[in-house]
Every structure is written in structure tokens, then in C-alpha cells.
Amino acid sequence: MTILTRDTRAQFARTTSDVLDEDLSTALVYAEISARFFGDAQRAHPDRVVNVGIREQLLVNVGAGLALTGMRPIVHTFGTFLVERAFEQVKLGFAHQGVGGVLVGVGGSFDASRSGRTHQAPGDVALMDSLPDVTIHAPGTAAETDEVIRRAVAEDGLHYVRVVEQTNRESFRGAGLHVVRRGSGATVIALGPVLDDVLEAVAGRDVTVLYAHSVRPFDAPTFRSLLATPDVVLVEPWLAGTSARCVADALVDVPHRLLALGTRRTELRHYGSPAEHQRAHGLDAAGIRRSLESFLAA
Amino acid sequence: MSAVNIDQLLTRMTGDEKHSLAAFSTLDVIRVLYERVLDVSPETVDDPRRDRFLLSKGHGPMAYYAVLCDRGFFPAAWLDGWGAFDSPLGYHPDRNLVPGVEISSGSLGHGLPLAVGTALGLRAQGIGARVVVLVGDAELDEGSNHEALEVAAALGLDALTVVVVDNRSASYAVPGRIAERFATEGWLVTTADGRDHEDLEKALSERGVGVPNAVVATVLDPSTGSGRRNEEAAA
Numbered sequence: 393m394t395i396l397t398r399d400t401r402a403q404f405a406r407t408t409s410d411v412l413d414e415d416l417s418t419a420l421v422y423a424e425i426s427a428r429f430f431g432d433a434q435r436a437h438p439d440r441v442v443n444v445g446i447r448e449q450l451l452v453n454v455g456a457g458l459a460l461t462g463m464r465p466i467v468h469t470f471g472t473f474l475v476e477r478a479f480e481q482v483k484l485g486f487a488h489q490g491v492g493g494v495l496v497g498v499g500g501s502f503d504a505s506r507s508g509r510t511h512q513a514p515g516d517v518a519l520m521d522s523l524p525d526v527t528i529h530a531p532g533t534a535a536e537t538d539e540v541i542r543r544a545v546a547e548d549g550l551h552y553v554r555v556v557e558q559t560n561r562e563s564f565r566g567a568g569l570h571v572v573r574r575g576s577g578a579t580v581i582a583l584g585p586v587l588d589d590v591l592e593a594v595a596g597r598d599v600t601v602l603y604a605h606s607v608r609p610f611d612a613p614t615f616r617s618l619l620a621t622p623d624v625v626l627v628e629p630w631l632a633g634t635s636a637r638c639v640a641d642a643l644v645d646v647p648h649r650l651l652a653l654g655t656r657r658t659e660l661r662h663y664g665s666p667a668e669h670q671r672a673h674g675l676d677a678a679g680i681r682r683s684l685e686s687f688l689a690a
Numbered sequence: 691m692s693a694v695n696i697d698q699l700l701t702r703m704t705g706d707e708k709h710s711l712a713a714f715s716t717l718d719v720i721r722v723l724y725e726r727v728l729d730v731s732p733e734t735v736d737d738p739r740r741d742r743f744l745l746s747k748g749h750g751p752m753a754y755y756a757v758l759c760d761r762g763f764f765p766a767a768w769l770d771g772w773g774a775f776d777s778p779l780g781y782h783p784d785r786n787l788v789p790g791v792e793i794s795s796g797s798l799g800h801g802l803p804l805a806v807g808t809a810l811g812l813r814a815q816g817i818g819a820r821v822v823v824l825v826g827d828a829e830l831d832e833g834s835n836h837e838a839l840e841v842a843a844a845l846g847l848d849a850l851t852v853v854v855v856d857n858r859s860a861s862y863a864v865p866g867r868i869a870e871r872f873a874t875e876g877w878l879v880t881t882a883d884g885r886d887h888e889d890l891e892k893a894l895s896e897r898g899v900g901v902p903n904a905v906v907a908t909v910l911d912p913s914t915g916s917g918r919r920n921e922e923a924a925a
Contacts, residue, residue, distance in 0.1 A: 419814060421807075439814040442845070447837035450803045454841075457807015460792070461815065462738060465807075480797065481834075485804060488794050490786045 394538050401498050403534035404555045405429030407541045408466055408496075412437050418545060419458050423451040423469040426498070452478040452495075456485030459493050464545055470504075471497025471554060472513035479519055482550075487523045492549040494541070495520075500556035501630050501655045502669035514655040518634045520552045521608060527551045528608035530584030530629075532560035536605045539565060543606075558585040558629065558666060560603075567606035569614040575599040578623035578688060581615070583607045583635060586627045589670075592677035593684060599625075610638035622648035625684060629675060631655055651687040653680060692725065692760060699756040702769040715857040715884070715909040716824060717753035720745075722890040723822060723853075724761050732762045735790050741819050742808055744793045746801020747826040747855070748782040755779055755788075763790035799832025801825060802852060806838045809847040809902075822851045822894070827868060828860040836871075842902045843876040850902040851894065852877075855884055857909045872904040884909035 394410045397403045405426060411418055412433050419440040420433065427443060434441040440463075444450045448469060455467035467474065474497045475482060486493055497516060504511035520526050527549060529540040537555060544551035564570045572587065575598040582590040582603045590601060600618055604611060607628070622643070626635050632654030639650050655673045662672065670676045674683060700714070720743075724730075728741040745754050759766050764778070772779035778787035782796025793804055805823035812819055825835065842850055854868055873879045878898035882889045884907035893905045 419811070439810070442810060444837070444841050447841065449799075449834040450806065450837035450841060453800060453803030453834070453838075454807035454810060457804040457809070458811040458814075460804065460808050461811030461817075463811045463814065481800070481803070484794070484797055484800055488784075489804075490794075 396538060397534050400531065400534050400537045400555050400557065400559060401426070402429065403537040404496055404498070404541060404553070407538045408468075409433040411466070411542065411545050412440060415464070415545065416440075417462070418464045418466060420466045420468065421451055421455045421458070422467075423448055423473070425469045448473045448478045449481055452481035453485045455493050455495075456481070456489060456491055459486070459491035460489065465493040466496060466541075466545065467493055468496045468498075470499045470511060470513070471516045472499060472511055475516040475519050475552070476513055482520070483523060486550045487526070492551070494544040494551045494553060496541070496553045496555060498555045500554055500558070501673075502666050503557045505666045505669045506663045508663065509659055509661075514631045516552070516554065517607070517628070517630045521634060523550070525549055526608060527606065528554070529606045530554045530556075531605045532585040532587060532603075533563040534559075535563040540606060543567070554584065554630075556585060556629070558670070560585050560587040562587070564603060564605065567604070568611040569602040569604045571600070571614075571618065572603050573599070573601040574618070575601075576620050578621060578625055579615070579619055580625040580627065580684070581635075581639075583626070583628040586629050586675060589675065589677040589680055590627050593680035597684075607635065610635065610642070612638065612642035615639075615642050619643075619646070622646055623688065624648055625651045625687065626653060627675070627680060628654045629670075631657070649687070651683060653683055692721065696721070696756045696760050699759050699766060699769055700752055702766065703752050703755065703772055714750070714753040716745075716747065716750075716855050717757070718885050718887060718909075719824060719853055719855055719890060719907055720754055720757045722887050722894060724757050726887075726891045727894045728820065728822065730790070732789065735763070738815070739817050739819050742792050742805075742821045744795075744801045744805050744808070744821065744823040745783065745791075746793075746795055746805075746823050747798065747829050748795030749826075751779075751781070751783045754783065758788070758790050761790075764788060798826075798829040799834040802835050802838040802842075805850055805852075806842050806845075806847065809842070809850040810845070812849060813847070819849065820851060821849050822853060824853045824855060826859065827854055827856040827863065830854065830868060831860060839872060839877070840875055846900045847902045848898050848900055851897075852902070852904045853894065854904065854906045855909055856906055857911075869904070869906050872906075876901055878903040879906065880904075881906045881908070883907070
């Protein structure tokens with residue numbers, strides 16, 4: 393068992409270092425980013441820890457090449473360079489070759505709020521979701537980060553782990569949708585580290601709140617079995633609407649209404665703090681409450 | 691077998707008995723690799739210790755298919771109707787459909803980076819097999835190759851061999867640049883006549899110690915003495 397930290401990114405590094413110690417079939421490939429975490433792992437496993445420098449196309453295909461020899465690669469850099477810059481390598485190196493691995497991107501939609509658009513990847517989940525059979529994780533705490541990294545390494549196939557600084561207070565164990573609250577009205581689905589704001593936003597309302605940190609595959613059976621009124625609210629801290637198709641598929645035979653909240657398509661062109669970006673996208677508690685109220689009043 | 695048989699196998703794909711073997715720039719390199727250099731056979735396609743051949747330039751894979759078929763990796767009947775809906779043989783090869791095909795290729799600039807990862811994976815597992823990747827001269831336009839060739843040398847991947855089939859199809863080519871670029875990064879570089887089997891065997895059998903090696907195999911059209919235009923190579 394890995395010792396838990398408070399910081400999700402440090403946790404990713406610590407769990408990954410432990411996994412490298414425990415499982416000889418694993419390898420870590422990274423591109424300078426997070427090097428400060430991996431000095432010991434690099435010295436302990438020089439053949440299984442590879443820094444490719446600032447070369448993201450190579451980063452992803454080196455991971456895929458390791459997988460072609462039967463190894464289980466963990467491939468890491470900022471989400472924007474891992475998924476968006478090198479997307480064809482993800483699509484062809486992993487998905488089309490038919491090999492698996494664990495891609496771990498940090499930064500998410502607005503950890504790098506002060507760095508501007510170049511370091512923000514709100515479209516990463518939508519891009520990964522365009523590929524077949526990808527498992528996508530958005531852990532909301534350090535404990536969940538430890539859990540999903542270990543699960544992603546132990547399972548087969550291609551996994552994407554989205555590690556961000558924003559966190560929830562409570563950790564949940566296991567994939568699928570967790571029931572946080574039961575109510576007789578709308579169902580609010582919180583994906584990843586938006587749960588605390590969702591819970592604050594729905595305070596005093598008779599709604600069901602579901603939460604998942606492993607967001608693909610989407611847990612349609614649990615969602616359907618708990619649906620009260622056919623009013624659904626999705627809250628995800630990446631591109632708005634990314635998971636709308638999952639709700640549509642789950643409710644293909646149920647007339648329903650859907651409010652899909654997430655980051656907006658329009659570029660903010662503002663710097664400032666992650667909290668300010670969250671607010672600008674309407675993803676803080678007040679913003680979620682405003683959207684929810686007008687949706688349920690309609 | 692081989693030369694006559696391969697000619698017949700190619701005819702099954704082209705439907706044209708008048709084609710010239712010279713029309714296939716990669717044919718001789720791939721033949722020499724499978725007939726004389728690589729330790730891989732239909733019996734060892736799943737053996738972790740097999741040598742790997744990665745066709746990065748997945749365009750025009752007829753020569754590759756013909757050689758694999760000639761070596762017994764799949765039956766000749768597969769060649770009829772290649773590119774049809776139910777055929778395992780497409781205009782770009784798919785490793786999930788064809789025994790012996792190590793990578794699915796077609797989009798340029800992926801094979802060499804995948805080969806670097808493959809060589810690292812074999813080294814980490816203590817497997818001494820070779821990894822040979824074939825790229826085209828115009829394919830080297832893709833910057834991903836340059837990321838790979840720098841790191842392959844820096845990491846001392848001496849299991850790795852790149853064969854550049856140079857049919858002078860790159861735009862903005864500079865004479866001698868391909869060999870110089872590999873040499874600058876510390877690769878062992880040899881050149882060969884891409885039609886001459888003895889020459890190719892010698893070049894492809896040469897190995898560096900602690901450094902990867904590159905073979906620049908020049909293939910010119912015997913009738914014109916020139917190469918192909920880039921649009922044909924890159925389509």
C-alpha cells in the first residue's frame with residue numbers, strides 16, 4: 393500500500409514509483425515534466441524509466457512500442473501535450489495497433505490558469521472518448537488517484553488518467569457511479585473533482601447526486617436504476633457536453649431533459665486563479681446553482 | 691522459389707503481368723531482410739525473442755505482402771482481392787489482421803518512434819532481438835523521426851537498425867543529408883545499393899556497439915536513373 397499524500401500529482405508519482413518497484417512488466421515514459429518526482433525510480437530502474445526530453449510524439453509512441461513487447465507502460469506529461477498535441481500517436485500507436493497502456497495527464501482544464509490556453513486541455517476527455525474502449529479516470533482525491541493508477545496498471549487496454557489539483561473532500565472506492573444522496577427529483581451526476589461544488593449547489597433540494605471518478609465506461613445501469621424524475625444534470629470539469637452522449641444512450645427509450653455543464657467552448661482569455669476560471673465557466677457552487685435553478689424551473 | 695515466386699505473387703495483386711520488379715522500391719530490402727538477415731519465421735511470429743521488422747512506410751505494401759507470403763506467413767490466396775472488404779490485406783497493413791506484420795502503418799512518421807519503444811522494451815526484458823524499421827526518404831520529412839533518432843542514439847539502442855529506402859522522393863532534399871543527420875547524432879551509418887542483395891546483406895548485417903545503426907539504401911528507377919515524385923510516395 394502506498395502512503396497517501398494530500399497532493400494528487402505527488403500521489404500519482406508516489407504510486408507510480410511503487411508500482412514500478414512491484415511489477416517488473418511496468419515502465420514509465422515521461423517528457424521532462426514531473427522529472428523532480430522520479431529521480432529515485434530512474435536510479436532504481438534505469439531500463440524501465442525513460443525520459444525522452446521535450447518530445448511528445450516520441451513519448452507516446454515509445455509507450456506504444458513498449459506495449460508491443462508486452463510491457464505495461466505509464467506515459468506521462470501535461471494533458472495538453474499528451475492527448476492534444478500527440479493525439480494521432482494515441483490513436484494509431486495505441487488504439488489502432490491494439491495495445492494498451494496508462495496515459496497520465498496533469499493540468500486538466502485550468503490548473504494552469506495563469507499560463508493561458510497553451511497549458512489547458514479542456515478537450516482531453518472528449519478526444520480520448522472518440523477512441524474505442526478507452527477507460528477514463530478523473531480522480532477527485534489523492535486516495536482515488538492511488539486507486540485508479542493501480543487499477544489502470546492492473547487492467548488491460550488503454551486508460552487515461554486525468555490528474556488535477558482541484559479535489560473533493562471525500563474519497564470513494566471503486567469504479568462506477570456512487571450514490572452520494574438520494575432524492576425524489578432530478579438526478580445530478582458529478583464527474584471528477586466537482587462534487588463539493590455540486591453538493592453545495594444542491595443544498596436544500598430534493599435531488600439525487602451520483603459521483604464517479606472513473607467516467608468511462610459510463611455506469612448506465614446504476615444511473616437508470618436510480619432515475620426518479622427524467623431530469624438530468626451533468627457536471628464535468630472539462631468540455632461541456634462531453635458525457636451527454638452517455639446520458640442519451642442510457643435513456644434512449646426515456647423522454648428526458650438534460651442540462652450539461654462543463655467548461656465553455658469560448659476561450660476565456662483571462663489569467664488568474666483556477667477558482668476564478670471555475671467561476672468563469674459557471675462551475676463553482678453558485679454557478680451550478682444558478683444553472684440548476686433555471687433548468688428545474690423551466 | 692523467391693524471385694520467380696515473388697513475381698507471380700505480385701502479379702496476383704497488380705493484375706498486370708508486365709510490371710517490373712524495379713517498380714517496387716522496397717522489394718529488395720525486404721527480401722534480403724527476411725531471406726538473409728532476420729531471425730523470424732511463421733513459426734516464431736509470437737515468440738518474444740523474434741527479430742522484429744517494422745514497415746513504417748506502409749504505402750504500397752505489395753512488396754511486403756509478397757515477401758511475407760513467399761516466406762509462408764499467410765496463404766497466396768489472400769493476395770487475390772486485396773483491398774476488398776473482407777480481405778485481411780489492405781492498402782496499408784494492419785498487424786491485427788496479418789500474421790507477421792509487426793505494426794499497422796500508413797500514416798508516416800510512426801514506425802521509427804514505435805521501434806525505439808520496442809527496442810527499449812526488449813532491452814528492459816533482457817531480450818537480445820533486433821528491431822529493423824524501414825522508412826522512406828520523404829517520410830523523414832516528418833519531425834517525429836527526428837525526435838526518435840536523437841533519443842535512440844542518446845540511449846544507445848544498438849538493437850535498432852533503420853533502413854532508409856532513398857528513392858529521391860523528398861521535396862527540399864539536400865544530397866547526403868540523410869546519412870549526415872544520422873551520423874551527427876552518433877549512429878553508425880552505412881550506405882548500400884538498394885537493389886544489390888549482397889551489398890544490402892552486408893550493410894544490414896553490420897551492427898554498432900552501444901549505438902544504433904542506419905542503412906541508407908538508394909533505389910533509383912533503372913530506366914530514368916531518377917527517383918519518384920513526392921506526391922506518389924506520400925499519397
